[in-house]
Amino acid sequence: MSATVVGQSSAKPSEPKNYLNADHTLKSWLLSVDHKRIGVMYLIAVTFFFFIGSIAAAMIRYELTSPKGILLSSEVYNKTFSAHGILMVFQFLVVVVPAVLGNFLIPIMIGARDMAYPRLNLLSLYMFITGGFLILTSFVLGGVDAGWTFYVPLSTISETQISLCLVGIFITGFSSIFTAVNFIGTIHKMRAPGMTWYRLPLFIWSHYATAIVVILGTPVVAITLFLVVVERGFGFGIFSPELGGDPVLFQHLFWFYSHPAVYIMILPAFGIISEIISCFSRRPIFGYRFVAYSSLSIAFLGFLVWGHHMFLSSQSVLQGIIFSLISFILAVPSAVKVFNWTLTMVKGSVHFSTPMLYALGFMGLFVIGGLTGLYLASVDTDVHLTGTYFIVAHFHYVMVGGTILAYLGGIHFWWPKMFGRTYSEFWGRLSAMIIFIGFNLTFFPQFMVGYLGMPRRYHYYYFAPEWQFYHLLSTAGSTVLGFGFLLPALYLTYSLFKGKKAGPNPWNAKGLEWEYTSSPPITENFTQPILVTDSVYDYNPAEDSKMYEVDEEATVEDMNK
Amino acid sequence: MSHSHTKETDGPEVYFQYEDIEQQQETYLVGMWSFLVTEVMFFGALFLIYTLYRWKFHDDFYLVHEQLNWKMGGLNTLILLTSSFTVALAVHFAQKGNTKLQMRCLFATILCAFGFLAVKTFEYGAKIDHNLLPNHHFQYGHVEGEEEHHVESKWDKMLPSVLQVEKKEQHGNPQRARLFFSIYFTMTGLHGLHVIIGIICFTALMILIKIKSSLITDYVPTEMVGLYWHFVDLVWIFLYPLYYLIPK
Amino acid sequence: MAADHGHHEYTAGGAHAHHILPQKTIFLIFGLLLGGMALTIWAAFFLPVKSLLENTFFMQSLALGIAVFKAYLVVTYFMGVKMGTRLVKIFAIGGFVWFFVLFVMMADYVSRPMEPVVGWEKVPSSALPRDTVKNPE
Ligand SMILES: [Cu+2]
Numbered sequence: 043m044s045a046t047v048v049g050q051s052s053a054k055p056s057e058p059k060n061y062l063n064a065d066h067t068l069k070s071w072l073l074s075v076d077h078k079r080i081g082v083m084y085l086i087a088v089t090f091f092f093f094i095g096s097i098a099a100a101m102i103r104y105e106l107t108s109p110k111g112i113l114l115s116s117e118v119y120n121k122t123f124s125a126h127g128i129l130m131v132f133q134f135l136v137v138v139v140p141a142v143l144g145n146f147l148i149p150i151m152i153g154a155r156d157m158a159y160p161r162l163n164l165l166s167l168y169m170f171i172t173g174g175f176l177i178l179t180s181f182v183l184g185g186v187d188a189g190w191t192f193y194v195p196l197s198t199i200s201e202t203q204i205s206l207c208l209v210g211i212f213i214t215g216f217s218s219i220f221t222a223v224n225f226i227g228t229i230h231k232m233r234a235p236g237m238t239w240y241r242l243p244l245f246i247w248s249h250y251a252t253a254i255v256v257i258l259g260t261p262v263v264a265i266t267l268f269l270v271v272v273e274r275g276f277g278f279g280i281f282s283p284e285l286g287g288d289p290v291l292f293q294h295l296f297w298f299y300s301h302p303a304v305y306i307m308i309l310p311a312f313g314i315i316s317e318i319i320s321c322f323s324r325r326p327i328f329g330y331r332f333v334a335y336s337s338l339s340i341a342f343l344g345f346l347v348w349g350h351h352m353f354l355s356s357q358s359v360l361q362g363i364i365f366s367l368i369s370f371i372l373a374v375p376s377a378v379k380v381f382n383w384t385l386t387m388v389k390g391s392v393h394f395s396t397p398m399l400y401a402l403g404f405m406g407l408f409v410i411g412g413l414t415g416l417y418l419a420s421v422d423t424d425v426h427l428t429g430t431y432f433i434v435a436h437f438h439y440v441m442v443g444g445t446i447l448a449y450l451g452g453i454h455f456w457w458p459k460m461f462g463r464t465y466s467e468f469w470g471r472l473s474a475m476i477i478f479i480g481f482n483l484t485f486f487p488q489f490m491v492g493y494l495g496m497p498r499r500y501h502y503y504y505f506a507p508e509w510q511f512y513h514l515l516s517t518a519g520s521t522v523l524g525f526g527f528l529l530p531a532l533y534l535t536y537s538l539f540k541g542k543k544a545g546p547n548p549w550n551a552k553g554l555e556w557e558y559t560s561s562p563p564i565t566e567n568f569t570q571p572i573l574v575t576d577s578v579y580d581y582n583p584a585e586d587s588k589m590y591e592v593d594e595e596a597t598v599e600d601m602n603k
Numbered sequence: 604m605s606h607s608h609t610k611e612t613d614g615p616e617v618y619f620q621y622e623d624i625e626q627q628q629e630t631y632l633v634g635m636w637s638f639l640v641t642e643v644m645f646f647g648a649l650f651l652i653y654t655l656y657r658w659k660f661h662d663d664f665y666l667v668h669e670q671l672n673w674k675m676g677g678l679n680t681l682i683l684l685t686s687s688f689t690v691a692l693a694v695h696f697a698q699k700g701n702t703k704l705q706m707r708c709l710f711a712t713i714l715c716a717f718g719f720l721a722v723k724t725f726e727y728g729a730k731i732d733h734n735l736l737p738n739h740h741f742q743y744g745h746v747e748g749e750e751e752h753h754v755e756s757k758w759d760k761m762l763p764s765v766l767q768v769e770k771k772e773q774h775g776n777p778q779r780a781r782l783f784f785s786i787y788f789t790m791t792g793l794h795g796l797h798v799i800i801g802i803i804c805f806t807a808l809m810i811l812i813k814i815k816s817s818l819i820t821d822y823v824p825t826e827m828v829g830l831y832w833h834f835v836d837l838v839w840i841f842l843y844p845l846y847y848l849i850p851k
Numbered sequence: 852m853a854a855d856h857g858h859h860e861y862t863a864g865g866a867h868a869h870h871i872l873p874q875k876t877i878f879l880i881f882g883l884l885l886g887g888m889a890l891t892i893w894a895a896f897f898l899p900v901k902s903l904l905e906n907t908f909f910m911q912s913l914a915l916g917i918a919v920f921k922a923y924l925v926v927t928y929f930m931g932v933k934m935g936t937r938l939v940k941i942f943a944i945g946g947f948v949w950f951f952v953l954f955v956m957m958a959d960y961v962s963r964p965m966e967p968v969v970g971w972e973k974v975p976s977s978a979l980p981r982d983t984v985k986n987p988e
Pocket of ligand 1: 300304
């Protein structure tokens, strides 16, 4: 991008200081208000929660290899899938991209020295950890059996540790609200001079849209879950039917947040993909404004479709039809993005580096996940498919195939920036392939078995033993997938110690974070104030590709110089 | 690092991430406003629940609401409006740099907030004595074959006669009454919790101003706590007519 | 940046002079708020027109109308939206508007009694699902 450094550079520092080696004490990490250190701490925390959630997933898959179940009693199985859902949704998917990559990159991308409210940022990290700790405590003290949706009246009469778990989710929810407030303040007020809205990277646009959804939606689910706690703890009866209350009201309020929460999870992923696609196609993103606006329209329209989760409740038929219609309309802005990414690659000079492989995997899986969503958004097919493994497969295609693949792509893309080291490109590409194959092997059979009628949240299917074939495929796939997830953890950690030093811009990418900071960046991000004079995406396919392709293997090392 | 000046100004301190004091002040206000949007949605869900049940069970709600003491609610409205007024004055004096008057206004606000909680204590105490807290002790209306329960509450007796209202019989469906009191206690309880948080914020603010902490460099902290407090007042402005003045 | 940034005059707190809400206005708004409160209570109990006092819709609208007016005063003046930046105005209005999106839920409860197709319970037998056990055709 075109930007200039204002003023003359003063004497160069003798030893390259950066945010990692600025201070080595533990206290300097735990009490750091540096957005980059907070991002790294989030990285560790979410990885931990993901690991615990994955263990629960592995238990589920193992249990389902036999039609009669193997290991778990029904109660324990309920607690297992609840633990998987709660940890993965509230402690991983909702926060992962904004908290790790968003925290790290937003100030750098807009040319700021830090987040708008650094102390609030640290507070939200600790709230996140506290919330997660309370949730884990509730699992240890006996578990939670109401699923991640906590539908009343099950969650009000269940005798498991639901109250404690809900308090944890409440705290985590406010942690993400504070992060969103921080993003909004930062993006509105901290942009470098010349960084106009239409020069912002699309990563920023999608995080801004996400932050809006968080501050509008999260309080609603927070209060709803709080009401369940009150109902359990004090015997109040706000949703209880015997007092004339309406349990479906809980579902309304829950999904008022939890459908937009899907966009909280996927919008930041869209931002990552936009960055990766344009970098590795060496072309400016096609239809920048359309992509930016589609983020905002997804954010707002996303609030008007929650009823598609409730077609089988006592929701009125009229409203069901209207929600169905809006859900179909909502597919349009998502499709705009996919088409624009595709058109960015057309005539671009595409390089299949690791982040790009993840991004391409994302596009394929997200399209499948999105299109199967249409089956679930139309009232009559949903009557057949809801509550089956079809729906499980659908949202795993969107959540795992979408968010997690994009997150991994983003981690691989910005890893050299975050830690100043490069990883092995061979292992990177291999892991992207393994995850793609393992993912499809896990979840595609679930579409089929779900269509045949396998209900979700059951740990046996002795009434239809012929489904075992699909479940075996799925479990085999999940083993491959788990191995695929393990690989990056290993070689990325290895690269921290043994990786080659990355230059400031190993991908020859555009953007303030690549062109004006060192790898890793210094604590203040920029040595000089920044003045932005042109659009971010001034890639030139013809010129760039030449330079890029000559020594694609050596790029990473050579960029050092 | 975090408190170093990046630019010399005559005005208050600028944190390192900002370019100038104007940016810092505006950024803080934007953050506070986006948090207030969150609070609107937080209470908004409760107002929706109220609306739904009020719409479904209007007649019962009307009969049950007569158990509430509208004079006490009115007194609380008066107290909160006054506190909003004193906060507005506090911000005014903070902007003028008149710390002495600012502190007095803040102190008056804290007094109002405690007054609000005191009134609330009388209300809650009486409700709990009358078994109207919707837990397992809840009892409403006339039970077949029993003496009509006329529990006297010490909280009611302690009130000056101006604030006492005529005792109404417990009409209406007891189940709906329980629903009513569930929502009533949830909404007013959460509102009361916000009042307590407000007291904590104001006290912290006053202490920080008193000890000339480096955290308070200009009027913006006062204005932010003030914004929060006005929001608390706003919620009560709606709660009062919706709970205490339900029309027939 | 900000090399060309002009030097601003700051008051003691760092605010622009025109951002300060004058004392007179604060007192005036306080008076209006108290008046609104008195009016609400008076209307709820002592409204002389009996027919209006019995009219639920009117009484509720009146009480809420006054409440909205009071809220408007607090938000506009005490919370400084009137003097605030455009962004503050957008947030204030946006929060208020989005609050009403929640009320889409009421549409569900209002439309539940509506029948999808009038007389749908008396569907002709030809439109019912086939009894595949008795009649495999
Ligand atoms: Cu949905």
